[in-house]
Amino acid sequence: MKKQKPIVLISNDDGIESDGIKALWKEIKKFAEVYVVAPHTQQSAVGHSITISSPIRARKNLIDRDFYGYAVEGTPADSVKLAVRNLLKGKKIDLLISGINHGSNTAINTIYSGTVSAATEGTILGIPSIAMSLASFTYNDFSFAAKFSSKIAKHVLKNGLPKGTLLNVNIPPVPEKKIKGVLITRQGKSFWDDYYDSRLDPNNREYFWLTGKMAVMDETLEFDEIAVRNNYVSVTPIHYDLTDYEQLDILKSWNIKL
Amino acid sequence: MKKQKPIVLISNDDGIESDGIKALWKEIKKFAEVYVVAPHTQQSAVGHSITISSPIRARKNLIDRDFYGYAVEGTPADSVKLAVRNLLKGKKIDLLISGINHGSNTAINTIYSGTVSAATEGTILGIPSIAMSLASFTYNDFSFAAKFSSKIAKHVLKNGLPKGTLLNVNIPPVPEKKIKGVLITRQGKSFWDDYYDSRLDPNNREYFWLTGKMAVMDETLEFDEIAVRNNYVSVTPIHYDLTDYEQLDILKSWNIKL
Numbered sequence: 392m393k394k395q396k397p398i399v400l401i402s403n404d405d406g407i408e409s410d411g412i413k414a415l416w417k418e419i420k421k422f423a424e425v426y427v428v429a430p431h432t433q434q435s436a437v438g439h440s441i442t443i444s445s446p447i448r449a450r451k452n453l454i455d456r457d458f459y460g461y462a463v464e465g466t467p468a469d470s471v472k473l474a475v476r477n478l479l480k481g482k483k484i485d486l487l488i489s490g491i492n493h494g495s496n497t498a499i500n501t502i503y504s505g506t507v508s509a510a511t512e513g514t515i516l517g518i519p520s521i522a523m524s525l526a527s528f529t530y531n532d533f534s535f536a537a538k539f540s541s542k543i544a545k546h547v548l549k550n551g552l553p554k555g556t557l558l559n560v561n562i563p564p565v566p567e568k569k570i571k572g573v574l575i576t577r578q579g580k581s582f583w584d585d586y587y588d589s590r591l592d593p594n595n596r597e598y599f600w601l602t603g604k605m606a607v608m609d610e611t612l613e614f615d616e617i618a619v620r621n622n623y624v625s626v627t628p629i630h631y632d633l634t635d636y637e638q639l640d641i642l643k644s645w646n647i648k649l
Numbered sequence: 650m651k652k653q654k655p656i657v658l659i660s661n662d663d664g665i666e667s668d669g670i671k672a673l674w675k676e677i678k679k680f681a682e683v684y685v686v687a688p689h690t691q692q693s694a695v696g697h698s699i700t701i702s703s704p705i706r707a708r709k710n711l712i713d714r715d716f717y718g719y720a721v722e723g724t725p726a727d728s729v730k731l732a733v734r735n736l737l738k739g740k741k742i743d744l745l746i747s748g749i750n751h752g753s754n755t756a757i758n759t760i761y762s763g764t765v766s767a768a769t770e771g772t773i774l775g776i777p778s779i780a781m782s783l784a785s786f787t788y789n790d791f792s793f794a795a796k797f798s799s800k801i802a803k804h805v806l807k808n809g810l811p812k813g814t815l816l817n818v819n820i821p822p823v824p825e826k827k828i829k830g831v832l833i834t835r836q837g838k839s840f841w842d843d844y845y846d847s848r849l850d851p852n853n854r855e856y857f858w859l860t861g862k863m864a865v866m867d868e869t870l871e872f873d874e875i876a877v878r879n880n881y882v883s884v885t886p887i888h889y890d891l892t893d894y895e896q897l898d899i900l901k902s903w904n905i906k907l
Contacts, residue, residue, distance in 0.1 A: 438697030438726070439760050446848070446856040468696070473857060477845045499773065502697050502889050515757065515840055539907070546903055556893045558900075570907060575900045577892040582773055587735045590704070598704040599731060626905065628896035631760050634835040635814045638886035642816075642833045645804055647884065649797070649828060 397485040404505025411491035414533035427460030428474035467509035487513035490523030497615035498579035527564030579609040579616035655743040662763025669749035672791035685718030686732035725767035745771035748781030755873040756837035785822030837874035
């Protein structure tokens with residue numbers, strides 16, 4: 392009996408037309424039955440948004456030659472939810488990969504990330520999920536990131552992931568021969584030292600542009616941000632239980648009354 | 650020497666015109682110098698979105714009589730960041746309260762919540778922060794929720810919160826005399842058993858509405874969702890370090906190579 396190919400859903404936050412999604416699809420289709428359902432436009436920094444107050448639409452979108460995906464007029468989490476609940480209903484999806492994002496999703500970026508959000512939504516829906524990012528806005532060569540996606544996808548298909556856990560993977564923006572290895576990391580504490588540039592429009596009304604740079608607060612290779620800066624692939628297990636367990640007893644000692 | 654009043658920033662995700670923000674402001678101004686900076690419109694389920702690809706604006710908005718807040722054309726996290734980085738620059742903000750949200754932010758809702766997102770952004774910016782929600786879309790009496798906000802605000806002003814920790818507070822939608830007490834809880838595992846209702850528009854094009862109900866997966870009062878359903882005020886300490894520490898060693902044992 393021929394072994395069935397695994398079913399892999401690909402989504403992202405850069406939009407269905409992005410190079411990262413195409414590079415990922417080309418690698419994953421070598422061993423899997425692939426479906427692509429992704430936002431119709433760029434959705435960076437949308438966090439874990441979901442559309443509840445308005446309807447959403449989806450349309451077929453050519454990815455390459457005779458292969459079509461679905462472009463969803465919504466957020467990354469909308470795309471994954473609509474794929475699983477409706478567009479691919481009845482199919483047993485074995486794995487979700489979100490990406491390959493063009494830009495880093497380490498440290499504080501993890502919580503703003505639409506790429507991570509799509510993988511989180513997959514996890515909530517019971518699908519083992521991976522968020523893949525190439526840690527640069529300018530480096531354009533997705534070839535190693537795609538190859539590594541295929542490798543880690545196979546690890547996850549073999550080992551599974553515990554309910555509620557997903558992987559956040561960041562690839563250094565350098566050629567393959569410069570990459571030093573793979574590190575299992577924790578989310579860094581680096582954050583944005585940002586500010587708003589205040590300007591006046593031609594009608595003398597003020598508007599604000601957000602800008603700034605990453606304040607690197609981490610020092611050792613155990614943190615995602617530092618691992619990637621030192622040319623290691625960073626793999627961080629994350630979850631969406633935000634409870635700060637260490638604080639439970641401290642808060643109880645406050646003895647808050649009605 | 651007269652003791653200075655604490656400075657409290659209020660934001661939300663229901664928009665600056667909401668009843669919850671007004672009820673909160675009326676209580677907190679009894680003991681604090683209050684600033685209100687909130688989205689100009691309803692922003693529910695935006696998650697931790699931040700606007701980076703377009704500029705944002707802010708305008709003064711009358712809250713009551715001669716008291717003005719700022720309405721921000723952006724998300725809850727945008728509002729808090731713009732308040733701290735620009736509009737209130739130079740002021741030492743002692744506390745941020747996000748709310749009072751009209752609707753529950755327990756269990757899985759925590760990660761979709763704009764209310765929690767505003768408080769998370771405050772925490773990232775180094776401000777002790779509280780997310781306040783009244784756990785019903787229909788119950789309209791914010792009086793107890795506002796009174797309790799004032800009480801827990803004083804606890805936080807007195808005890809502080811550790812760097813990186815915020816409080817997610819949910820108030821049962823019942824009159825004060827029915828409330829049984831205050832419980833320190835963890836984020837529940839309940840999630841949305843949701844689906845998309847597919848419809849055709851007048852031009853025969855398909856569109857999808859998200860709908861569904863909460864699948865209650867928790868059983869004991871140690872979980873936020875169950876505490877609130879049993880008429881306890883739920884106080885959950887949360888953080889934004891998403892690392893799933895229990896999985897670090899397991900992943901290392903996978904021995905992932907380049």
